[in-house]
Amino acid sequence: MTSSGVVMSLSIGMPAGMLLIGAFVPLLLRRWVSEAKAWVGFGVLANAGLALVGVAVYSDGMDTLSLMGLVCSGVAAMWAVVRGGMRLAGGAGLASRWGHFDQTAWISSLTMSVLGGAVLAVMVGGASVTAVMETLARVPAADGVGRPLGALAHVMALLLAVGCTVRVLVMGEVGQVAWIYGLAVALVFWRAVGGGVLTPAEGGGYRLTDWSMRLLIELTVVHIGFVATFWGYRINRRWRAAQVDPMTLVGAKVDWPGMGSAACVVGALLMLIVTVQLTAPFDATTWGIRRQAIVATVCAVGTGMSMFALIGHRWHAGVAEVGLGLVTLSAAAGCVVVSPLSDTSLREQFPVVFNAMMFGFAFMAAFWVWLGRVWDQQLDEGRAWTNGGRLIPLTQRYAFFSACLAVGLGGLMAMWPVLRSVAVEDDTLGRMSAAVAVHLLLLLVLLWGRRTIGRSSFGGLTLLTIGSMLGFVIVRSQPHVSTTVQGMILPW
Numbered sequence: 160m161t162s163s164g165v166v167m168s169l170s171i172g173m174p175a176g177m178l179l180i181g182a183f184v185p186l187l188l189r190r191w192v193s194e195a196k197a198w199v200g201f202g203v204l205a206n207a208g209l210a211l212v213g214v215a216v217y218s219d220g221m222d223t224l225s226l227m228g229l230v231c232s233g234v235a236a237m238w239a240v241v242r243g244g245m246r247l248a249g250g251a252g253l254a255s256r257w258g259h260f261d262q263t264a265w266i267s268s269l270t271m272s273v274l275g276g277a278v279l280a281v282m283v284g285g286a287s288v289t290a291v292m293e294t295l296a297r298v299p300a301a302d303g304v305g306r307p308l309g310a311l312a313h314v315m316a317l318l319l320a321v322g323c324t325v326r327v328l329v330m331g332e333v334g335q336v337a338w339i340y341g342l343a344v345a346l347v348f349w350r351a352v353g354g355g356v357l358t359p360a361e362g363g364g365y366r367l368t369d370w371s372m373r374l375l376i377e378l379t380v381v382h383i384g385f386v387a388t389f390w391g392y393r394i395n396r397r398w399r400a401a402q403v404d405p406m407t408l409v410g411a412k413v414d415w416p417g418m419g420s421a422a423c424v425v426g427a428l429l430m431l432i433v434t435v436q437l438t439a440p441f442d443a444t445t446w447g448i449r450r451q452a453i454v455a456t457v458c459a460v461g462t463g464m465s466m467f468a469l470i471g472h473r474w475h476a477g478v479a480e481v482g483l484g485l486v487t488l489s490a491a492a493g494c495v496v497v498s499p500l501s502d503t504s505l506r507e508q509f510p511v512v513f514n515a516m517m518f519g520f521a522f523m524a525a526f527w528v529w530l531g532r533v534w535d536q537q538l539d540e541g542r543a544w545t546n547g548g549r550l551i552p553l554t555q556r557y558a559f560f561s562a563c564l565a566v567g568l569g570g571l572m573a574m575w576p577v578l579r580s581v582a583v584e585d586d587t588l589g590r591m592s593a594a595v596a597v598h599l600l601l602l603l604v605l606l607w608g609r610r611t612i613g614r615s616s617f618g619g620l621t622l623l624t625i626g627s628m629l630g631f632v633i634v635r636s637q638p639h640v641s642t643t644v645q646g647m648i649l650p651w
Contacts, residue, residue: 164229165447174605176486185391192387192504194232195601205401205439208508212284212346218485219546220256224278224281224282225282225311226276227274227278227527228274228279228282228311228315229275229314229318229553231271231272231274231275231278232271232272232275232279232314232315232318232319233318234267235267235268235269235270235272235275235318235319235322235452236266236273236318236322237323238264238265238267238271238322239264239268239321239322239323239326240321240325241264242261242264242265242268242325242329242330243325243326243328243329243330245260245261245264246329246330247329256641266324266454268326270376270491272322272323272338275315275318275319276319276341276342278315279312279316279319279342279345280345282312282349283348283349283353283650284311285343286348286349286352287352287354288349289352290351290352290355290356291323291355293355293356294356294357294367294371294407295588296367297357297364297366297367298337298357298365299355299357299365301388309619312345312346312349312353313349316342316343316345316346316349318395319338319342320339321339321631322344323336323339323342324337325340329338333415333416334415334416334417335422336385336389336415336417336418337415337416337417337418337420338417340381340385340418340421341421342427343377343381343385344381344421347374347377347378347381348374348378350373350377351371351373351374352369352374355368356368357501371435371436372436372451372454373431375429375433375436375454375455375458376454376458377428378428378432379429379458379461379462380423382422382426382429382462382465383461383462383465385418386422386465386468386469387465389415389418389469389472390468390472392415393472393643406452416595418469419469419473419475419477419478420470420477421573422465422466422478423475423477423478423481425480426462426466426482426485427458427481429458429459429462429482429485430459430484430485433455433458433459433485433488433489434485434488436452436454436455436492437452437455437488437491437492437495437512437516439565448495448508448512449495450497452492452495452496453496455467455489455492456489456492456493456496459486459488459489459492460485460489462481462485463481463482463483463484463485463486463489465487466478466479466481466482466485467479467482468619470482470546471546474546474549475551476549479546479549479550479553480553480557483527483550483554483557484554484557485562486523487520487526487557487560490519490522490523490526491515491516491519491520491521491523491564492519493519494515494516494518494519494522495512495516495519497515497619498511498512498514499511505637509575510572510575510590511590513568513571513572513575514572514590514593514594514597516564516568517565517568517597517601518566518567518597519562519563519570519602520562520564521559521561521565521597521600521601521604522556523529523557523561524559524562524565524601524605524606524608525555525558525607525608526613527554527555527561528554528555528558528604528608528612530550531551531554531555531558531612532555532611534548534550534551535551535552536548538551555612555614558608558612559608559614559616559620562601562604562605562608562617562620566600566601566620566623566624566627567599569594569597569601569624569628569631570623570627570628570630572594572627573627573630573631574630574634574635575633576634576635591620591631591635594628594631595631595632597626598624598627598628598631599628600623601624602621602624604650605617605618605620605621607622608619609621
């Protein structure tokens with residue numbers, strides 16, 4: 160610590176000590192002040208003093224926002240440990256005898272945890288926005304947000320996780336598991352983007368790192384790990400209950416509050432990342448198109464199945480929709496894996512990727528229509544009594560959604576050669592045959608879906624598909640028609 164830092168620490172340490180000593184004054188005045196007001200005064204003064212102590216210890220070489228987050232996280236962890244220590248030392252009797260102090264510690268820990276979590280969210284969010292901007296511009300940010308404080312986010316997340324873990328293991332507050340899950344997700348994002356997303360290239364300029372792939376893999380591992388832990392916890396609780404009183408299994412509910420909502424958010428983020436992996440310039444990294452598509456397929460399938468595992472315990476419409484979306488995207492990514500890609504540039508490979516993804520979405524549209532029809536047997540006079548029955552309207556919705564994506568890709572393929580940034584004719588016989596074949600497949604799926612589900616919107620998509628197919632053929636036949644006409648008019 161520098162001399163200026165020592166002076167600053169001493170100047171802050173004296174008022175911090177006075178606040179900590181003064182925190183006990185309201186407790187000595189309980190004869191004239193109500194019990195609740197005395198403990199409120201103790202909590203305010205004690206937290207202010209502890210915060211100043213933290214500032215005095217860590218004030219050298221740290222910006223205000225990071226310092227505030229670190230101090231709040233540390234104070235929150237301290238109050239949680241103190242409260243947990245009281246429970247372990249004296250049980251419920253000690254906690255009831257010191258009820259006001261226990262409530263003060265609980266409110267202090269909660270308040271400081273919220274403040275520390277908000278600062279951590281701001282730091283991770285800022286680093287993520289910077290990473291996206293750098294990825295699009297291929298130029299490092301001038302301010303270098305998120306680079307010099309790589310270990311600080313880990314410390315903050317660890318301190319906040321300590322408080323949540325104590326509340327789960329000692330106080331039995333299982334709702335804190337969702338917050339631990341959120342902290343793990345924030346830490347994964349920080350690990351992926353906190354160190355920068357660009358690296359200098361050999362010939363000058365910058366190239367992308369594999370930050371998006373690492374983010375996708377680690378986020379998938381964290382999510383599946385928490386879902387597996389939940390199922391292990393559920394099986395263990397039910398096994399113990401069966402040993403004591405098997406009748407309690409009938410109405411027993413083993414749940415982690417907030418887990419469904421947190422899984423929805425993470426699943427939506429994974430859908431966005433998988434979509435970017437399928438449409439971003441893959442050749443900017445060293446992974447290659449096919450390997451990135453393989454990773455995207457595995458991650459999407461694994462996360463989607465874990466979503467269905469969650470609704471197998473308790474129905475949650477949001478989790479079910481995210482699971483359906485991830486499985487749909489995994490089919491598109493899987494078709495990219497088996498498509499005939501070569502070692503040429505991405506610009507020349509994009510039409511092949513689009514054609515493969517269009518086939519995948521057309522296949523999933525047909526699959527969701529078929530699955531919804533099969534699950535009709537799980538309806539009791541039109542009312543769903545199983546998760547399969549509850550999924551029927553969602554499968555119909557995703558059948559239409561998948562068909563919309565396929566039609567959109569067909570329109571993009573049709574206009575691809577006329578875009579200014581594209582220098583590929585894409586008019587070989589193989590490409591035209593593959594595109595016309597997938598358009599015809601989509602037409603059959605839409606006609607079958609219109610007949611099976613009875614939604615008129617499928618008829619509109621059918622007309623759009625016919626227009627897309629005609630546009631595809633017309634755009635690619637123009638150069639050949641022009642050459643033929645010129646040969647007829649000017650044979651020399």
